[in-house]
Amino acid sequence: MNRLLGPLIGLALYLGIVPLLIHGSSYWLTVFINISLLAFTSLGVWLTFYIGRINIAQGAFALIGGYAVAVLTTLHGWPFWLALPMAGLVAGLVGGVVGSTILRLRGVYFAMLTLCLTEATRLLALNWTGVTQGASGIIGIPTPFGGDSSYLQAYFFSALLLLAGLLAIWRITQCRMGRVFRALQAHEDLAASIGINVAQYRVLAFSIACAFGGLGGAVLTVFLQSIYPTSFNVTNSTDFMLYCFLGGLQFVLGPAVGALVLFLGFQLLSALGSYQALVYAILMVLAMLLLPNGLLSLRFSVRQKSMREGQV
């Protein structure tokens, strides 16, 4: 019960107190909508880390999901609620196909290649003008959120999506599949030696991760009502990864905490004008140096220490 207390308080804050405080300000609602959706997208990166791969391609899959939902709703007239799962499915399938080849790489090689993949996807969106309209992008994407409370609707939708994503990832880590994933993270060859189909499981994990990227990118696109080849780029891909790392890789809540602190921190630094990005980067590097295991390791390390002392 004690373990659930923290997350439950966070949930109450996020679904109750926060919207109560900011419901009048479209700026702050937009900030928190972004946080929810970026955190949701980062959950995919977290899952890829869970099988021992550093994923800097999530921007690519957010872009794929964004274009999928844009093309389906504007060109083919699909309703949003049908196009959204389709966007996740498309991103997941593309992730499965691409993943079945690139997941053979490990370590920094996989990281470098996924970074290149983000750039390749941007170039594909730029050159595949028949579908993506090239550099002019797709604009005027219909939104399901309307009326006076459209921002508040989007806030609750994004927050609930994040909650669903967190529950799904948490559930995955608790079942047999999660144990297999952890085995892959620890040692792939050893996992293979006890009869785990390594290739199949890592493609499965990567597909789920990419589907998260596709869904997150799709909702962000619909919220902004436009998409361009640069909407999700290399910077976004590294951001998604940084959210996971700085939140804490050992915790399912890590990406959410990372996205919250970093995105909110960046907004709060906007008073610094042109030095905003610089101060943000300095603070981030300091956090990496001082908290190598992420922000969530702060309170957990205290508890683990007391537990260790208790055992002695």
Added chain:
Amino acid sequence: MGLAPTYLGSVMSQIIVNGLMLSATYALIALGITLIFAIMNVMNFAHGQMYVLGGFMVYYTYGVWHWPFALSLLVAALVVAAVGLILERFFFRSVLRRSRREESTMLLAVGTALLLDSLALALFGEKQRGVPDVVSGVYHLAGAYIPARRLLIFAIAAVLTTAFIVFINYTRPGRALRAIAQDRETAALQGVDVTRYSALGFGLGAALSGLAGGLLISTDAINSGAGNLISIKAFIMIMIGGAGVVSGAIAGALVLAFSEAIGYYFIPGSLPYLLILTGLIVFLLFRPQGIMGRRWG
């Protein structure tokens, strides 16, 4: 009728010239990142940002203050090497010592890239910058046009690349660096000052990237946001050639430079890079360790 072979011949020689010109400077970039990777086991995500820094050093010293080009290149190399040394001393050394996980050094590398990116933006602004030609004139060789400034850049880069290879193969510090790359602990047991040489390797790798930036700004313009793109080029080269191997860096530079030369000659716009990146993924399917690389893992 007689036109076709001559035309074809001049196209061929123009492509060969373009590829060769580019490959020497690309070799500097690839050698720098592969050196840092071999010595420190750190993938330098800030490599492109170091290139940008070197380019801007030449822009200010040569383009704005009209120093001699050779002197401004030297200043660019020294400044970027100093940045590399600072990053190594205060960021990477402590994290490498206490962390056993590859992820934390990679995260730090990404963080330093972000830091240098925003530093460049704050210091140098967003504008695209170029410098006046160091030498003017155009040579005509076997149907290909060679601008004199490109030839000069090529010559300097080729000399620097050769100097680096001689240094790493035939000098005492070069041998120490190779020893560390092969086996860090054994090198330490043989009396190699691993800490000092690691710093040297990092500074040298950074300086090579800064030199490449300083050289290429005199033929292509540069802007403070170009870092990520250059890093991607560096990654492509060492993935093609194999990370941590000198010959692999050269091979990767040649392959990328000639792919660009061929691609941009026949296809305009951004399509060549899409093809290069697609080709890279297909290539890695068959040879994940690159042309010269050893199998890992």
